[in-house]
Amino acid sequence: MTFDTRAGxxxxxxxxxxxxxxxxxxxxxxxxGCGKSTLMRIVAGLLKPSAGTVSVQGEAVVEPRDDIGIVFQKPTLLPWATLEDNVVFPMKHKFGRVTKDQRDRARELLKTVGLASLENRRPGRLSGGMQQRVGIARALLHNPEILLMDEPFSALDALTREEMGFELQNIWQNHRKTVMFITHSIVEAVLLADRIIVMSHGPCAHVAEDLRVPAPRPRTGDSMRMAEMQDLVSHLRDILMTKKVA
Structure with missing residues (x-):
């Protein structure tokens, strides 16, 4: 992916x-600055790569697809709308209407992300973590096969971020989507992922390492204390913090 800038x-x-x-x-x-979010936007069909292709089940991605859901860094909720209306908003925007089944699914998803009985509340009364839960529910509404998440917990405090990590693991185990999770948190990557794709420093970033996480699922706080997991965290910290990724 190449961009034209004032500097060339x-x-x-x-x-x-x-x-x-x-x-x-x-x-x-x-x-x-290594291009993580740019890569996600290309996979989502929001950016066209300067060269090369992205494909899903052999079909080229040339525009946003219904089988891909996206959770951005900020949920960008409508402040005047209820949580339920925020979850179903993409359907209303695309089709001009919302069915009863879609509203039933929205309420079920709010329950799944820990917001049961809050469907009539407005976003301004929610914490940051709760707002991001609404964003996840909205991305799951049309039941996409692929879920792209662009540092969705980066704006949260440490304790809420850890809680959301375990909650996301539970949601993934129940719904079994294909997930690409963008992060700069080593611990978050090790806790959540089956595989960790380590990007090199930019510019001209590329895949530097492709590592499998050794711990079985479901993972708990005890999982992070396993020797294999600690070794992986140390390895990732070494290559990232000392800029050994080339």
């Missing part, structure tokens, strides 16, 4: 070659 041509991503299996949870980990 900037190659953000180069020679990125990656395959993700069905129902696999992939964490894309890397330093700020």
């Amino acid at each position: 041509e900037l190659i953000a991503l180069q020679h990125v070659n990656l395959a993700i299996n069905d129902h696999e949870f992939i964490a894309v980990l890397g330093p700020s």
Whole structure:
């Protein structure tokens, strides 16, 4: 992916070659400015790559697809709308109406993300973590096969972020989506992912390492204390913090 800037041509991503299996949870980990979010937007069909292709089940991604859901860094909820109306908003925006089944599913999803009985509340009365739960429910409304998450917990405090990580693991185990999770948190990547894709430092970022997480699921706080997990955290910290990724 190449961008034209005032300083000239900037190659953000180069020679990125990656395959993700069905129902696999992939964490894309890397330093700020390495093109993680750019990669996600290309996969989502929101950006057209300067060269190369992205495909889902052999079909090229050339525009946003119904089988791909996206959770951004901020949920961007409508402040005047109820939580239920925020969850069903994409359907209303696309089709001009919302069915009873879609509203029933919205309430069920709010229950799934821990917001049962709050469907008539407005976002201003929610904490940041609760608002992000609404964003996750909204992304799941049309039951996409693939869920793309762009640092969805980055604005949360440490305790809420950890809580949301365990909650996301539970949601994934119940719904079994293919997930690409963008993060710069080593612990978050190790806790959540089946595989961790380590991006090199930009510009010209590429896949530097493709690592499998050794702990079985479901994972708990005890899982993070396993020797294999601690070794993986240390390895990731070493290559990222000392800029050994090339």
